[in-house]
Amino acid sequence: MVRAVIQHLYVHIPFCHRICPYCSFYKHQHGSTDMAGFVEAVLTEARREQAARAHELDLHTVYLGGGTPTALSETHLERLLTGLGEIHDLSRVAEYTSEVNPRTITAAKAAMMRRCGVTRISLGIQAWDEPTLKTLGRDHAPADAEETYQLLRGAGFDSVSLDLMFSIPGQSLEAWRGTLERTVALEPNHISAYNLNYEEDTEFFQRLRKGQYREDEGRDAEFFYLALDVLEAGGYQHYEISNYARPGYRSAHNESYWMGEEYLGLGPSAYSTAGGQRWQNIPDTARYMELSLAGLPTAQPGEELTEDRRRTERFGLELRTLRGLPQDLVLPDQRRMLQTLAEEGLLNVEKGHIILTRQGKPLVDSIAVALMG
Incomplete structure (x- = not known):
């Protein structure tokens, strides 16, 4: 890690x-x-x-x-x-x-x-x-x-x-x-x-x-x-x-x-993301307390955040924001879809970022899926 x-x-x-x-x-x-x-x-x-x-x-x-x-x-x-x-x-x-x-x-x-x-x-x-x-x-x-x-x-x-x-x-x-x-x-x-x-x-x-x-x-x-x-x-x-x-x-x-920044989570069921890994504390308060007070780890086995996983999450999160999603995350074979969505008035590309229009905002999840390919 x-x-x-x-x-x-x-x-x-x-x-x-x-x-x-x-x-x-x-x-x-x-x-x-x-x-x-x-x-x-x-x-x-x-x-x-x-x-x-x-x-x-x-x-x-x-x-x-x-x-x-x-x-x-x-x-x-x-x-x-x-x-x-x-x-x-x-x-x-x-x-x-x-x-x-x-x-x-x-x-x-x-x-x-x-x-x-x-x-x-x-x-x-x-x-x-x-x-x-x-x-x-x-x-x-x-x-x-x-x-x-x-x-x-x-x-x-x-x-x-x-x-x-x-x-x-x-x-x-x-x-x-x-x-x-x-x-x-x-x-x-x-x-x-x-x-x-x-x-x-x-x-x-x-x-x-x-x-x-x-x-x-x-x-x-x-x-x-x-x-x-x-x-x-x-x-x-x-x-x-x-x-x-x-x-x-x-x-x-x-x-x-x-924005995908690192964070530490404490308490039962809390997630943490750091160093290319994500893990979750055990979602059981009694067991969490037992382990923690005994000085033992409270986290369940984690997962590696691969580049593909991070890219998927960025589509799902950054497209929701006013700042928008960096255009270069869209793969070449999805550029036509990007153009189509822009022509339909669902998004704009401004200063290298994909930003949803008023019409596109309620459709954020389906737009993210369409652009990911």
């Missing part, structure tokens, strides 16, 4: 008070988990990675995801945050993000997070109308979400992102417009608007297979364009298919993923 310089750290905290029926990330209710032991297991893994020096850590971003990081108590979360700061040099970290769900944070917990160095919050709103929240299995009301948003602002978080979802079963365009307009009115720095995907091993996927739910690309495009129009009119730059930001507030951590 080639020794790499890693600038990005991800920490996975898998606990949720309630399991949402659409979510495919590794998560579970905390049940009888020893939460203090979990925190120590993550910090032990961090120490082991630091001591091994297999790669150089020069951290610029940190991201706490899940699950719900703020499902940890104030005491346990503070121990995690302070421990990470003791183990790793965070002096060059410019963006320190934590995901938050409504009803999982207090003013005291928010103040502690800010004091411990967290600079950015990604708040899981999803929708502002009760019927859609109920379909999504969310356990908060719209009033809870707005209260949490104001609490975070009051705690001094100058960078707050709101996460939304569209094409939810039963969701109308009018309800989606209402969610968008209420979101813009709050003036968050960043907004993520995700098209619902039916992922395997979720309740929604099972309902799709039974015919209770259905996919509709035309409907998806209507919702997508409504988001694009409302959010751009509200002063947000559409810099990635699902992400919009005010100037200076793009997600640096997520941009590192889209």
Whole structure:
């Protein structure tokens, strides 16, 4: 394995008070988990990675995801945050993000997070109308979400992102417009608007297979364009298919993923990519804790990231961005396809990069496949 310089750290905290029926990330209710032991297991893994020096850590971003990081108590979360700061040099970290769900944070917990160095919050709103929240299995009301948003602002978080979802079963365009307009009115720095995907091993996927739910690309495009129009009119730059930001507030951590940069993942199920390899920690919290606290490796066997694999991933990720995909990645025998897609008004080639047009953006996945050949 080639020794790499890693600038990005991800920490996975898998606990949720309630399991949402659409979510495919590794998560579970905390049940009888020893939460203090979990925190120590993550910090032990961090120490082991630091001591091994297999790669150089020069951290610029940190991201706490899940699950719900703020499902940890104030005491346990503070121990995690302070421990990470003791183990790793965070002096060059410019963006320190934590995901938050409504009803999982207090003013005291928010103040502690800010004091411990967290600079950015990604708040899981999803929708502002009760019927859609109920379909999504969310356990908060719209009033809870707005209260949490104001609490975070009051705690001094100058960078707050709101996460939304569209094409939810039963969701109308009018309800989606209402969610968008209420979101813009709050003036968050960043907004993520995700098209619902039916992922395997979720309740929604099972309902799709039974015919209770259905996919509709035309409907998806209507919702997508409504988001694009409302959010751009509200002063947000559409810099990635699902992400919009005010100037200076793009997600640096997520941009590192889209650009294929190296990152280290801590916690059960967390992925890491470094030195031409990708590996995943065991997706079993109890087993992860057992291994980590015993000083043993928590990673499953990894895979080599071949040039072909990296090229495929670049098509799938960079084509989604405002910067676009370098034109030279398109092989000669696919240049005719590139020209055809340009003639159809789905993309432009600017300064050596393939950039999707308004018409092409909803078709990003199929365009990527067509260009890869």
